[in-house]
Amino acid sequence: MDNKLLLMREKVEILNKAAKSYYQENNEIMSNIEYDKIYDELLELEKETGITLSNSPTIHVGYELLSNLPKERHEKVMLSLDKTKDIVTLKDWLGKKEGVLSWKLDGLTIVMTYLDGKLIKAVTRGNGEIGEVITNNAKVFTNIPLSIPYKGSLILRGEAVIRYSDFEKINNVIEDVASKYKNPRNLCSGSVRQLNNKITAERNVNFFAFSLVKADGVDFKNSRISQINWLKSQGFDIVEFKQVNHLNIEETVIWFEEHIIENDFPSDGLVLTYDDISYGESLGTTAKFPRDSIAFKWRDEIKETHLLEIEWSASRTGLINPIAIFEPVELEGTTVSRASVHNLSIMEGLELGIGDIINVYKANMIIPQISGNLTRSGSVHVPEQCPVCGGKTSIKNENDVKVLYCINDDCLAKQIKLFTHFVSRDAMNIEGLSEATIEKLIAKGLIKELADIFHIERYKEEIVKMEGFGEKSFNKLVSSVNKSEKTNTTRLLYSLGIPNVGLSNAKLISKRFKYNWDAIESATYDDLVEIDGIGEIMADTYVKFFNNEKKKVIVKDILKEIELEVVEKSNVEQIFENINFVITGSVEQFKNRDEIKEIIEERGGKVTGSVSAKTNYLINNDNLSQSSKNKKAKELGISIVTESQFIEMLR
Ligand SMILES: NC(=O)c1ccc[n+]([C@@H]2O[C@H](COP(=O)([O-])OP(=O)(O)OC[C@H]3O[C@@H](n4cnc5c(N)ncnc54)[C@H](O)[C@@H]3O)[C@@H](O)[C@H]2O)c1
Ligand SMILES: [Zn+2]
Helix, strand or coil: CHHHHHHHHHHHHHHHHHHHHHHHCCCCCCCHHHHHHHHHHHHHHHHHHCCCCCCCHHHCCCCCCCCCCCEEECCCCCCCCCEECCHHHHHHHHCCCCEEEEEEECCEEEEEEEECCEEEEEEECCCCCEEEECHHHHCCCCCCCCECCCCCCEEEEEEEECCHHHHHHHHHHCCCCCCCCCCHHHHHHHHHCCCCHHHHHHCCCEEEEEEEEEECCCCCCCEHHHHHHHHHHCCCCECCEEEECCCCHHHHHHHHHHHHHHCCCCEEEEEEEECEHHHHHHCCECCCCECCEEEEECCCCCEEEEEEEEEEEECCCCEEEEEEEEEEEEECCEEEEEEECCCHHHHHHHCCCCCCEEEEEEECCCEEEEEEECCCCCCCCCCCECCCCCCEEEEEEECCEEEEEECCCCCHHHHHHHHHHHHCCCCCCCCCCCHHHHHHHHHCCCCCCHHHHHHHHHHHHHHHCCCCCCHHHHHHHHHHHHHHCEECHHHHHHHCCCCCCCHHHHHHHHHHCCCCHHHHHCCCHHHHHCCCCCCHHHHHHHHHHHHCHHHHHHHHHHHHHCEECCCCCCCCCCCCCCCEEEECCCCCCCCCHHHHHHHHHHCCCEEECCCCCCCCEEECCCCCCCCHHHHHHHHHCCEEECHHHHHHHHC
16 A cells, blocks of 8 residues: 555656646656556556545646736636547447537637627636636637627636647747757647737637637527637637438547648647537536546557667757657658657656667657667667767756757857848748758768758758758759859858848949959958948958958858859949049939939949049039038149039040
């Protein structure tokens, strides 16, 4: 008995620690399969001993709320759902009643309250009794009706979820979080429970209503289905469902299983509810579950395989995550050979070692995961050097989760922005090379510097295997790379990502040095500040950039790959070559001074801001002006010409 009590304490502690990460920190320190296995073992022990510890997760919903969001008590407690993986149990549960079978969406459950046709409150499930108020965030969900035709008091429940197709896109551009989200559920939870709804708005959160709690004065004819359809008529997106009875329930479950692959929303099973509302309510609840509904969890296909290797994948945040590579196995109809291990804590929990016999499955039938390790040799060695830059790594502890980082600020993995800028439309204009793809190529060590992008065809084998890539899109990419090799100095200068050198400055500088790269590269500080629109700070960073030894190599390597066309070189005769102008005072025949300046520069001349010994002409309509420029020009014996005389010169 003592021994069993000890075991129970141990399991409660493990489960509560995992639940804290899962619900509170949008993190996971173990897989759901592992969690559910320990949970079931605990349930079994509780049954055997007749004892349930007060902090047992078998009698609590969710986890205590620790966030800074305001809290509120639910009008009606929000419970969890009893579960089965057995289709016969599901059928028996339904008996001769009519049922509603719907996707069990895997996101964050929210209760919405409408009054006078307006959304007035949105609260998360929280620990079932108290939730977090996230009204402002709910207002920016992509598909939420902010006002509805029904004007009475309405309370409904539904799931906030993020699409698989949005998950990677969104996760990739999140820069301010130390660790990336592991799955759409984590991302959704992190996106909905924000203090600032600007962030929520960027995350494409969808809301699907699945049940109605209250709508005074509406007759639903005692039917859950009629409630859901009514919600639809009010403008809500509702969870996809099918009406079932004992005759068709099995084939309907199979229908859902076959269609999960087309479902862009994460779902961890199905939910079956009695259509008969008053019957369902008459059954009451247990401490944790309502008796009118039951969840059907996917019976995950689990395969045994050998761990071949741990690949260490660095990302722009500096985080280096372990990815397990194993002998390929068939899972839910596809061949799988890799699974993210997410972080060091999970890796250590699984005691992974090369050659170990591991169990793998697809979470929610989609994302490959390791669910267990049968041999637990624990021999995987955490790298002391970053796989990308070779710099030192360091282990950090974030909310009880151990993660590995590269601490080198110059690490290429952290410079992904530089690469995406390089290939962007106004720069090298390489189509079909997304940030995600570049990040993967860098992580694999295939791209080490900007010039490597021009050799992308070498990595065909790796690239065609990437998500969203095929032979066709790869060929398109290669031809886009080839096309980009013929470029011009403006694009090249802009593509280098020199601080403050935007497209218009790149144009100015390029033009000023007549599209001659050698001249552009060796522009001096004085040359640069003389260009109108180029300030001292920019001139300074520009010169420093081209004097930096590392940058010199980067530029030299790029130049080996490209051909600089002498574009934009005007056909206009270069009559002002080596002639310096200063323009002062108001102009009458031209739009403004800039127009004159352009005309001069087009003809090879230069316009500067102040009169010096180098000035050849001062353009000024008022010869008698006492301006400092005028005086200086006279002192130095520089010709002062009017606009009309300038026009003469043009002829
Ligand atoms: N990996 C971990 O460390 C870890 C930790 C804690 C919990 N978990 C996972 O969470 C599970 C328990 O989670 P839970 O109790 O929060 O939720 P649950 O899995 O029991 O799901 C119940 C909830 O699903 C929601 N839901 C979604 N779609 C619905 C629909 N169509 N109709 C009705 N309800 C719908 C409801 O809000 C309901 O409360 C465990 O089985 C485990 O897999 C994992
Ligand atoms: Zn590094």
